[in-house]
Amino acid sequence: MNENAVDLWLTRFDTALKAGDVAGAVALFRPEAAWRDLLAFTWNIVTLEGPARIAAMLGDCHARTAPTGWHRVGPAESDGETTSAWIAFTTTTAQGTGRLTLRDGLADVLFTAIADLTGHEEKRGATRPKGIVHKASRTRETWSEARTRRRAQLGAEEQPQVLIIGGGQGGLALAARLKALNVPALVVEKNPRAGDSWRNRYRSLVLHDPVWYDHLPYIPFPAHWPVFCPKDQMGDWLEAYALALDLDLWLSSSVESAVWQGDRWEVMVRRPEGTTTLRPVELVFATGAYGPPRAIDWPGAENFAGTLIHSSAYQDGRNFAGKRALVVGAASSAHDVAVDLWEAGAEVTLIQRSSTCVVRSETLMDLGFDIYSEEAVARGIDVDRADLLSASTPFSRFTDGQRALYQRIRAQDADFYARLAASGMQLDFGEDDSGLMMKALRTASGYYIDVGASELIATGQIGVVAGHGVARVVPEGVVLDDGRTVAADVVVACTGYQSMHRTVAGIVSEAAADAVGPCWGLGSGVRGDPGPWLGELRNMWKPTAVKNLWFHGGNLALSRFYSRHVALQLKARMEGLPVTVWGGPDQRGA
């Protein structure tokens, strides 16, 4: 019955598309329908909201995409109101995967994504490389000889197709995907070891997301990996990952500048042995989900008698035992830094400038990570399936689910929130009560997964001064915007980071940064989220307004999933496939 409805819809859709009947295809969608496409139709990452946008896209794309072979994969699932099923299809260039959700026989949500480029599939499983031609040969080049030659030539006789700036999880996951697709890539990492971007963070840092959400592509964490991974263990995992997968990294190296020369970038890289010019075709910024730290621009900062640093420079509270410490800010870094200082024996006060969305880690694990959990794995939802499930929900729809989730969380943890509020801490759940994840997607700021700080705050062991920012710094402390002076020996500005496009300004040009505009954020209209509404994260993992310049990043989960889509776009371009971007930066006014 459910299967019939899905199959019937797919047949009608297929028929309409084959006939070039865009209106007929669009008539299969509800007025409220949303269609999320990852590359399959648009060579872009877009969500089309409503029949008009769907019609516009299909009108432009259906002929050159020529989608066909629509069929259901596996059983349909029904919740009474909607029926959903995994689907597959093919286009002129790719094999597609997706998910269809019907309501009253019409599409409520359609999700389409490229799974593999036809003729350029990843060689895996049954098609994996043999690794050796089993035949004696006097011209044999061994694996290690080939690697030695490749590394010697890379950047000299041979140019990488793709230069990736940053060797954290984003850069390494992308490099691994590109290698599996035979796209020559080089990662430039400023630190001496892969994984140092984690090791260099503050002493007590432990991942806030659980292991099931954090897997890298190709080599999942083993079954006895801890739920929450300490930063140095993650650093070692990333280093081992780069070694095991034979990724090409230039360590202790930094990109000084990049200039587009018409067909390639000219990139100056400073290495320990001197400066080299590279000429990659594609340039990927994988420097984190954030750009440079926000500068500390409080008046009088230069006169402070104690230590004043940004959280990005904070490493260890043990220098501040017995000292009066102010932590300015109240999001994740601020909470973690406050705990680290408290643990070291400092007397800590949080200066909370604006309200924070706090969720207890245990509660979030129980309620918020249902598809990334051991139980999900037991139900057959592995990380790849969970990723597709997540991706199949457009962000606009995701908000509703998150709002419902946070109603449950707030009810369950009502006592916790009451105690925390009684400490003076200002709490929120987003402007539309959609909670932490939507804050992360919209502004990447203003939230904390409680891994210990909230109890210290609730019991007064970490003080809170809420609702006031820093007006200026004086030698003995800071003056708040209500005129109060708070004395301090050390001030840690957990004041966040600029958008990633500011990193572009420093390396390419101000003009390029301006052309690209802000990264991240959906354009939801909430404070801090750049408008207008895009329905997708701005500039991430898709073509930007600057030719051959890409952004890849985010937490481990986003780095894992979207590295595939960045790699597919780069591979398609290298192979000269017909890649016409629909709804790109020139068309969206972003």
Next chain:
Amino acid sequence: MNENAVDLWLTRFDTALKAGDVAGAVALFRPEAAWRDLLAFTWNIVTLEGPARIAAMLGDCHARTAPTGWHRVGPAESDGETTSAWIAFTTTTAQGTGRLTLRDGLADVLFTAIADLTGHEEKRGATRPKGIVHKASRTRETWSEARTRRRAQLGAEEQPQVLIIGGGQGGLALAARLKALNVPALVVEKNPRAGDSWRNRYRSLVLHDPVWYDHLPYIPFPAHWPVFCPKDQMGDWLEAYALALDLDLWLSSSVESAVWQGDRWEVMVRRPEGTTTLRPVELVFATGAYGPPRAIDWPGAENFAGTLIHSSAYQDGRNFAGKRALVVGAASSAHDVAVDLWEAGAEVTLIQRSSTCVVRSETLMDLGFDIYSEEAVARGIDVDRADLLSASTPFSRFTDGQRALYQRIRAQDADFYARLAASGMQLDFGEDDSGLMMKALRTASGYYIDVGASELIATGQIGVVAGHGVARVVPEGVVLDDGRTVAADVVVACTGYQSMHRTVAGIVSEAAADAVGPCWGLGSGVRGDPGPWLGELRNMWKPTAVKNLWFHGGNLALSRFYSRHVALQLKARMEGLPVTVWGGPDQRGA
């Protein structure tokens, strides 16, 4: 129907054991039955052949083991003559797994193995460690601080429970298992990097076994890993493995001596910074499936005008371009060395002393690795299931299957064998035609998986002198035992290795080596396999005649599977579980 037969048998067996009715339990076995036990009943690795042996074991073990809860796991499978099913049970100390094969309602083969020690289970999946207590603490020790402390104390304030000699796949897999069981272990590796035991081998070496057979515990190779892994890539994988799993290794270190001091070993370890004395409770030789190289003891060797080396010292043929090279031996190393020399442009002759079992790699992949293949994975037989399937067949039964396999192989590759024989090469398939794998198990010698040499031999590009050994060496070459002199510039003695117990002689004592006796080999009565018949590999992965001295090794597959059983034995001893070994070295006359 099939399920009923299995369930009925298990119920009767359970009832008999509970009633202490050994005769009744034994009556459920056929006269030809075999029971293979990995630790569950015997705390040993033994195969009991026939009702008398089964009765003897059960009489001694059933009371202290108190097995119960026998039940089938999953459906039974029938081939018309036999019905097989996976089973589970519990004992006083462990959860057991196994497999039962019935014929005419009676047990033809029973396989029992410890899966987990009750109360000491590996923490994995749903019971994995959390990795952090989510609570601020002024006594917090971070992961990296704990590691720094652990490594500083290891061998000084803290002694490892287990000292593992050798950091190849055997040592690392065991160290990983022990770590997952919270058994403090230290690996001493003579080379400067983990994985060097592979890197240091001859230039062109590529694994002869396919990837599906080669996985290490916990971190399987990714889906795009090559079927046949080049040696240096394997080296890097092992190094990454040790890093990712945070194993404790002393590199560039070697064990000089080990003396049992009543309750612990006293082990002298030479490290770059000096000599240290360690006091581990358990000492594991994971120095490879072989002992030291067989010395080159040909008369006159010292007078040879050219280069004369053992294969273990051979690395690269490129020093011998244009030279006349003799390779003495005709097993795997000899073939690989011959190819390497030929590729380098040497003029190569194999001196085949005795016949060789040769199998084409492709054929072996097609026919011999059916449960370790991409097809098997697609059928749901992952590496763990395949390992249990392999282990569930006693070696005595395995021989029959192998004989049938080699009939098919010889028929399929009749042309290949005819061409190879025409070159003068002497071929065999084992004394009972059971082929390569049985040769590997019995003598670990005399076989070659053809990855290219055979074509060169068949076409005369590598010469063969068969049926004669080296009588003596003269300055210009070697004199064979028929009096012929073969001129040579370089001679590589691919004459094999001694048994692992000879490594014990060098480190512990001659007396200890004598007490242990030869390692490996089933005692099948064939040439080179030490008697008498044991039905199991001699001394491997189980208690030896020397207290607290163990051997762990073998190819990647054996290292993977049996590392679990070695680790379980060491864990049980550390926890003081009642570990009474049945059929141990004192009882078997080995």
